[in-house]
Amino acid sequence: xxxxxxxxxxxxxxxxxxxxxxxxxxxxxxxxxxxxxxxxxxxxxxxxxxxxxxxxxxxxxxxxxxxxxxxxxxxxxxxxxxxxx
Amino acid sequence: xxxxxxxxxxxxxxxxxxxxxxxxxxxxxxxxxxxxxxxxxxxxxxxxxxxxxxxxxxxxxxxxxxxxxxxxxxxxxxxxxxxxxxxxxxxxxxxxxxxxxxxxxxxxxxxxxxxxxxxxxxxxxxxxxxxxxxxxxxxxxxxxxxxxxxxxxxxxxxxxxxxxxxxxxxxxxxxxxxxxxxxxxxxxxxxxxxxxxxxxxxxxxxxxxxxxxxxxxxxxxxxxxxxxxxxxxxxxxxxxxxxxxxxxxxxxxxxxxxxxxxxxxxxxxxxxxxxxxxxxxxxxxxxxxxxxxxxxxxxxxxxxxxxxxxxxxxxxxxxxxxxxxxxxxxxxxxxxxxxxxxxxxxxxxxxxxxxxxxxxxxxxxxxxxxxxxxxxxxxxxxxxxxxxxxxxxxxxxxxxxxxxxxxxxxxxxxxxxxxxxxxxxxxxxxxxxxxxxxxxxxxxxxxxxxxxxxxxxxxxxxxxxxxxxxxxxxxxxxxxxxxxxxxxxxxxxxxxxxxxxxxxxxxxxxxxxxxxxxxxxxxxxxxxxxxxxxxxxxxxxxxxxxxxxxxxxxxxxxxxxxxxxxxxxxxxxxxxxxxxxxxxxxxxxxxxxxxxxxxxxxxxxxxxxxxxxxxxxxxxxxxxxxxxxxxxxxxxxxxxxxxxxxxxxxxxxxxxxxxxxxxxxxxxxxxxxxxxxxxxxxxxxxxxxxxxxxxxxxxxxxxxxxxxxxxxxxxxxxxxxxxxxxxxxxxxxxxxxxxxxxxxxxxxxxxxxxxxxxxxxxxxxxxxxxxxxxxxxxxxxxxxxxxxxxxxxxxxxxxxxxxxxxxxxxxxxxxxxxxxxxxxxxxxxxxxxxxxxxxxxxxxxxxxxxxxxxxxxxxxxxxxxxxxxxxxxxxxxxxxxxxxxxxxx
Numbered sequence: 001x002x003x004x005x006x007x008x009x010x011x012x013x014x015x016x017x018x019x020x021x022x023x024x025x026x027x028x029x030x031x032x033x034x035x036x037x038x039x040x041x042x043x044x045x046x047x048x049x050x051x052x053x054x055x056x057x058x059x060x061x062x063x064x065x066x067x068x069x070x071x072x073x074x075x076x077x078x079x080x081x082x083x084x085x
Numbered sequence: 086x087x088x089x090x091x092x093x094x095x096x097x098x099x100x101x102x103x104x105x106x107x108x109x110x111x112x113x114x115x116x117x118x119x120x121x122x123x124x125x126x127x128x129x130x131x132x133x134x135x136x137x138x139x140x141x142x143x144x145x146x147x148x149x150x151x152x153x154x155x156x157x158x159x160x161x162x163x164x165x166x167x168x169x170x171x172x173x174x175x176x177x178x179x180x181x182x183x184x185x186x187x188x189x190x191x192x193x194x195x196x197x198x199x200x201x202x203x204x205x206x207x208x209x210x211x212x213x214x215x216x217x218x219x220x221x222x223x224x225x226x227x228x229x230x231x232x233x234x235x236x237x238x239x240x241x242x243x244x245x246x247x248x249x250x251x252x253x254x255x256x257x258x259x260x261x262x263x264x265x266x267x268x269x270x271x272x273x274x275x276x277x278x279x280x281x282x283x284x285x286x287x288x289x290x291x292x293x294x295x296x297x298x299x300x301x302x303x304x305x306x307x308x309x310x311x312x313x314x315x316x317x318x319x320x321x322x323x324x325x326x327x328x329x330x331x332x333x334x335x336x337x338x339x340x341x342x343x344x345x346x347x348x349x350x351x352x353x354x355x356x357x358x359x360x361x362x363x364x365x366x367x368x369x370x371x372x373x374x375x376x377x378x379x380x381x382x383x384x385x386x387x388x389x390x391x392x393x394x395x396x397x398x399x400x401x402x403x404x405x406x407x408x409x410x411x412x413x414x415x416x417x418x419x420x421x422x423x424x425x426x427x428x429x430x431x432x433x434x435x436x437x438x439x440x441x442x443x444x445x446x447x448x449x450x451x452x453x454x455x456x457x458x459x460x461x462x463x464x465x466x467x468x469x470x471x472x473x474x475x476x477x478x479x480x481x482x483x484x485x486x487x488x489x490x491x492x493x494x495x496x497x498x499x500x501x502x503x504x505x506x507x508x509x510x511x512x513x514x515x516x517x518x519x520x521x522x523x524x525x526x527x528x529x530x531x532x533x534x535x536x537x538x539x540x541x542x543x544x545x546x547x548x549x550x551x552x553x554x555x556x557x558x559x560x561x562x563x564x565x566x567x568x569x570x571x572x573x574x575x576x577x578x579x580x581x582x583x584x585x586x587x588x589x590x591x592x593x594x595x596x597x598x599x600x601x602x603x604x605x606x607x608x609x610x611x612x613x614x615x616x617x618x619x620x621x622x623x624x625x626x627x628x629x630x631x632x633x634x635x636x637x638x639x640x641x642x643x644x645x646x647x648x649x650x651x652x653x654x655x656x657x658x659x660x661x662x663x664x665x666x667x668x669x670x671x672x673x674x675x676x677x678x679x680x681x682x683x684x685x686x687x688x689x690x691x692x693x694x695x696x697x698x699x700x701x702x703x704x705x706x707x708x709x710x711x712x713x714x715x716x717x718x719x720x721x722x723x724x725x726x727x728x729x730x731x732x733x734x735x736x737x738x739x740x741x742x743x744x745x746x747x748x749x750x751x752x753x754x755x756x757x758x759x760x761x762x763x764x765x766x767x768x769x770x771x772x773x774x775x776x777x778x779x780x781x782x783x784x785x786x787x788x789x790x791x792x793x794x795x796x797x798x799x800x801x802x803x804x805x806x807x808x809x810x811x812x813x814x815x816x817x818x819x820x821x822x823x824x825x826x827x828x829x830x831x832x833x834x835x836x837x838x839x840x841x842x843x844x845x846x847x848x849x850x851x852x853x854x855x856x857x858x859x860x861x862x863x864x865x866x867x868x869x870x871x872x873x874x875x876x877x878x879x880x881x882x883x884x885x886x887x888x889x890x891x892x893x894x895x896x897x898x899x900x901x902x903x904x905x906x907x908x909x910x911x912x913x914x915x916x917x918x919x920x921x922x923x924x925x926x927x928x929x930x931x932x933x934x935x936x937x938x939x940x941x942x943x944x945x946x947x948x949x950x951x952x953x954x955x956x957x958x959x960x961x962x963x964x965x966x967x968x969x970x971x972x973x974x
Contacts (some may be wrong), residue, residue, distance in 0.1 A: 057252070070251065
């Protein structure tokens with residue numbers, strides 16, 4: 001299981017590239033803070049079955065299309081959780 | 086006289102040393118708007134690549150599709166995949182990207198400037214002069230600017246932050262547009278223009294600031310919200326289906342692709358709104374606080390409704406207006422997308438709600454404050470030269486008030502009074518306000534405007550309604566614009582006079598004629614021409630002495646008399662306009678082919694009727710390209726000094742002037758001193774050699790003192806420039822026109838310009854605007870300045886710009902308000918087009934420069950826009966500080 005952070009959480013509301021707000025606690029938080037117990041993973045490319053990592057911060061979707069691991073995929077119609085994560 | 090402390094004035098501006106005076110106690114916004122603004126103050130400009138990623142992915146998948154349909158599919162994919170972000174307490178929601186001050190690169194326009202410096206794309210752009218202005222721009226160091234990379238955040242253009250984990254993907258996406266972007270394709274073909282190398286030389290020397298075709302191809306125009314307000318999204322979609330059925334298979338086939346593209350784009354926008362509605366529902370499901378929960382549920386219901394239908398209430402209508410404003414901003418890199426006369430557009434909805442008890446004034450004010458916060462959150466992702474050097478980080482969403490109705494009576498209304506009130510209680514840079522002054526406007530309304538200007542926000546700017554209408558009738562008359570239609574105008578961007586149309590909004594079986602923009606961008610083309618630098622090139626026979634590069638062939642004049650100087654200047658200016666017009670027409674042609682406007686096109690009359698987008702002249706009015714200038718006052722003062730010192734009194738030869746200019750009159754350079762205003766310049770060791778010539782240059786007559794010797798030079802320039810601009814033809818084969826605003830270009834353009842015959846020193850910032858006096862040189866009071874400024878007919882130009890700084894003590898109290906209004910009236914009655922004010926004590930600005938953290942919320946007026954002091958570059962800060970401060974009228 002890889003490390004997860006607030007930026008990987010469905011309750012994370014980004015304010016800017018440095019900080020966000022926790023939708024549950026309403027507190028300001030860093031996106032790089034480890035995910036807490038109340039946290040819930042948001043769909044991202046790197047959690048998707050169709051994603052293949054290639055190099056740091058880059059990969060492929062469905063084997064051919066450029067993708068990047070940290071992109072939020074909650075609006076992607078093809079997203080499927082990769083249970084190995 | 087301009088001050089009670091005459092001894093404090095030197096040649097370069099004021100150095101007052103008494104106690105700092107503030108504008109008095111400020112009113113506060115509602116707690117909701119206050120909280121939102123505090124969050125804004127904490128937020129940094131942030132870039133996400135979600136939209137460009139999906140846009141590019143879809144674009145790549147559709148190779149071979151009809152270009153406009155392919156573009157629509159790409160836009161649709163971008164909108165559909167934007168992650169919704171709703172901030173606590175919001176009454177209006179949605180934004181450009183998934184950050185509070187979010188924006189994103191649009192590599193289909195230009196991809197070079199945000200590449201790494203070692204990348205080939207970046208190097209090519211640098212070589213062609215496209216990035217030179219970046220090197221001479223100072224960005225604001227505070228506020229929301231991400232000036233340095235740190236930790237997991239990369240700084241781009243000294244302003245925007247990008248998460249490190251998105252950087253490789255951003256670069257990969259950008260590279261996919263190599264040789265395909267508007268910038269690259271335009272560059273390929275602009276080189277076919279005879280004399281193209283001269284264009285590159287003009288860019289490298291920063292005689293011309295930037296190309297508009299791929300930097301900011303839209304904007305400086307007025308939105309038109311009529312169609313969504315009247316028909317709703319589904320109504321427009323249905324209209325497009327009906328139109329397709331009418332035109333499919335008939336000649337002029339491009340219409341079906343346009344309608345199809347509009348449908349696709351609207352489907353994307355619908356999806357985007359529905360995604361926000363779902364997020365609001367989700368937030369309601371986890372919210373524990375009852376009131377917030379209710380507000381989320383109401384928001385979800387409202388968004389769901391307007392994703393398909395026309396608005397039912399003022400709140401619905403304001404949300405709808407905001408959505409379409411952002412939707413246009415998301416299709417192109419845009420500055421100066423003005424909402425226009427919002428108080429008149431929304432008045433029928435507001436009036437009905439007030440009558441039915443749906444809303445009261447208190448709630449209306451709160452909503453209008455929320456609107457101010459949302460507009461202030463807008464950021465525009467562009468290169469440093471554009472976002473800093475031109476825009477100072479501003480986005481110029483100008484909201485206009487007053488003016489006349491279709492029938493020629495006063496258009497001021499109660500909602501506009503509330504908009505002014507919201508501008509007072511919730512002072513933010515956006516939307517900036519402009520009051521379209523007409524003699525028919527009621528005194529109560531004008532005094533409310535005065536109350537707002539007095540608070541020191543810099544808005545509303547005061548604009549002459551009749552002068553604007555005269556310009557519009559002259560410029561668009563041949564396209565059918567008539568007097569009644571001229572009354573529908575508004576300011577697009579900071580100060581671009583833009584035509585409008587009256588649209589028949591039907592509510593409860595009653596027709597309300599609402600104004601809306603009726604033209605595409607009214608300020609694209611030749612952007613901006615550095616007038617003092619062009620004079621420098623004349624003096625040195627075609628050479629840029631800063632770089633040692635030749636710009637033009639030798640002009641062939643001995644410059645033995647003033648007439649030859651003037652003729653050589655006109656020759657070079659015309660030469661620059663010629664090549665820049667042709668190159669820019671090609672760039673804009675690339676834009677309309679590769680990245681045609683769809684959202685803005687569907688909104689503007691008569692694109693839907695004609696079945697043509699903006700780029701195909703679908704709009705009602707299309708005479709919209711211009712030639713913009715910067716540094717008028719320094720040019721005029723320099724010509725005046727040469728006329729007097731060289732050709733009238735023979736104090737010096739031109740050669741002596743050349744030497745003095747190259748020696749910077751014996752002063753250190755602005756770069757060495759770290760200050761960009763004359764006020765702080767430091768003499769060098771051999772200053773004594775140049776002291777006399779410098780003194781006599783400064784003593785030569787200066788614009789702004791009602792002195793015909795120099796004012797006639799301005800008059801001669803204006804009468805020539807405003808006419809000659811019509812000699813150039815735009816992409817749409819329409820005559821171009823003069824536009825005279827500096828925005829922030831007087832900073833970087835001054836930075837590349839050597840000392841001038843007016844005594845200005847090398848690298849220092851020019852005078853702002855076009856009829857503002859050079860700091861410290863207007864010594865005969867405001868009325869003398871007004872006489873100088875109105876020595877020519879402002880209706881011949883799209884605009885003129887006058888900025889003044891007034892000490893707060895002068896306009897104190899009711900008596901001060903009356904005096905202030907009379908001052909403004911006096912200028913506008915003389916035929917002045919525009920005047921705006923900083924009501925501020927210069928000492929406060931000095932303090933703010935030294936200790937920016939204590940002045941996060943301080944607003945100043947620059948040149949057509951209000952901006953947070955801490956987000957301005959030092960070039961502009963120094964110039965604003967040094968402006969003449971009037972301490973009595």
